[in-house]
Amino acid sequence: MARRAGGGNDIQWCFSQVKGAVDDDVAEADIISTVEFNHSGELLATGDKGGRVVIFQQEQENKIQSHSRGEYNVYSTFQSHEPEFDYLKSLEIEEKINKIRWLPQKNAAQFLLSTNVQDGFSDSLLKNRIWQG
Secondary structure, three states: OEEEOOOOOOEEEOOOOOOOOOOOOOOHHHOEEEEEEOOOOOEEEEEEOOOEEEEEEEOHHHHHOOOOOOOEEEEEEEEOOOOEEEOOOOEEEOOOOOEEEEOOOOOOOOEEEEEOOOOOHHHHHHHOEEEEO
């Protein structure tokens, strides 16, 4: 959520997320590793260390009021990446989402790419997953 700080043009960002009970230990796989807004700011995608992508949509009443808190609700969740083993390089590829990018919107559909590899253009392209909403 975002709010104006002290009447100026500074924006103060706050984030709060709870999965399960507040007093539970946080699992390593649940830690958010990347965040990306779509071009309009209506959708927010997060990726975590467990390979999951969660897409949030801005609440309808917050779209109308520009001074609102900007709260988002879960819109969609999916498993983007699973742990893999690269037999050519003899190494394990973790499922952690390293980057999410929204593609430019050409019609009503929304597309995003997520990747769990950082070590080369061709590898990254092969490991990308596409979501259409």
